[in-house]
Amino acid sequence: QESQASGLPEYIKIVEVGPRDGLQNEKVIVPTDIKIELINRLSRTGLPAIEVTSFVSSKWVPQMADHKEVMSGIERHPGVQYPVLTPNLQGFHSAIAAGATEVSVFGAASESFSKMNINCSIEESIEKFEEVAKSARNMNIPVRGYVSCALGCPYEGNIIPAKVAELNAFLNKRSVLTLLLADTLDEQFATVFFKKGTLFRIKEKKLQDITFCGSPASCYHLISQCIGREDSFGGIMGVAVVDSSVAGLGGCPYAKGATGNVATEDVIYMLNGLGVNTGVNLYTVMEAGNFICTALNKKTNSKVAQASFNTGTIN
């Protein structure tokens, strides 16, 4: 296998965050039926996980006000995970009542960001997550953890890797299954990685999931450098999960006019080229992207889609 020879993982799990993270950062409020249609289309692409919505107060995030309807309205394809964001216990209960079977919590490696975003310190936010994690554990519901600003903060600037690892360890101790490194400013991961020469310790003694949202370049660097290395706890490191957003939905709320999420199409294109298996059909993702961009009346942020739809040629 080409990918194995070059030290790359054989398989990468793509988590599609377009319907939640993507749409949340789009200005236009998307009708519920469009959201449901988008998610249903994504369910047919082979994507193993699709982040559906966020059980957060509609006062804060009007785009996600229809979380209940979306959750109960979508088709649930066997073998596909449909995680939802639950910032607190109330959201968690609401999510379970609406049929959620996996939830995510959102932390940040920056105090300023935490304060500005969810109006509390990192410590306080962790306390809220603990409640969620506890209830989830009791119900056998998997919890995914996001760490924002892993590489840089719009308010604080540089973030030290140690801080991120600290937060990660904290989440791990509370059985939060996955560490997600969210590069909120889309800075090049290679920067931190090369310069500081540190790998984030993820999960003790197990092949973990580091998930990364960034550009294909950073993604490649991460997955090619991390595989197979031992962490300080005698475990083997590797990157197994990448988050991305169909059509690159979701701008950057911290840099006006800038782009945000990496496009799922572009990541899959790269992984296909590298011989890394994802189980995802690129063409059907492009079609889903085309659908939502038409509905939003906007141009896609995916370079692959841009290059393919105009000529009708797919590579």
Next chain:
Amino acid sequence: TVVPTPVKINLINMLSETGLQVIEATSFVSPKWVPQMADHTEVMQGINKLPGISYPVLTPNLKGFQAAVAAGAKEVSIFGAASELFTKKNINCSIEESLERFDEVMTAARAANIPVRGYVSCVLGCPYEGKISAAKVAEVSKKMYSMGCYEISLGDTIGIGTPGSMKEMLTAVMKEVPVGALAVHCHDTYGQALANILVALQMGVSVVDASVAGLGGCPYAQGASGNVATEDLVYMLNGLGIHSGVDLQKLIDTGTFICNALNRRTNSKVSQASCRL
């Protein structure tokens, strides 16, 4: 739209102030084929040529070469390809024949002490042939290097490559041409440019081609993007602690100038974000 000569000259002059050491100024090709470059002589004579900066120009044949030298050019470039079909479609001859034409230019350049840079197109894929073998790229690169090109710029003309194919291609080429004489010219048509450049850097390549504001679409895919944006490349190099000598802010300002003049949006993500840097 054809860009007015004064705008071109101003663009190049602004680029000359950013710390860039090499700026490809124009192409001495027949205006019948490339109307945009019809003002090649005026541009060449009109720009400020700062000491320490190279202003290479494209010279597809001997006639172009002579016109370039007469206009004051001190470095030229020639364009080959790793694909027979691409060469046929582009300049209506085989790869072998194209290299014979270049030989004339090489001889004249040698006599005039003018350095020649060689471009190899389609190194990771061809819009007509599809897959291109790394061995073919190595073969063409070796020929052009042996003919006397001081540097070979390997171009992923349709931006189709991914880090794996870049690695494979470079491995083959580096067996025939020393890495110090190699450059990469990556297109971002499929969003892979920076990833591919990163791999090339890791393999020892230290010359990278880029275009301010990511100017230049892809003639083979309507509406698609082409060149990687210099701003985005420099941003990455800065982050990696790799010295380029380029002032990113001045570069961004230059990109803003040309985009305003062209009445178009930048293709540079860094410029779009107008980052705190």
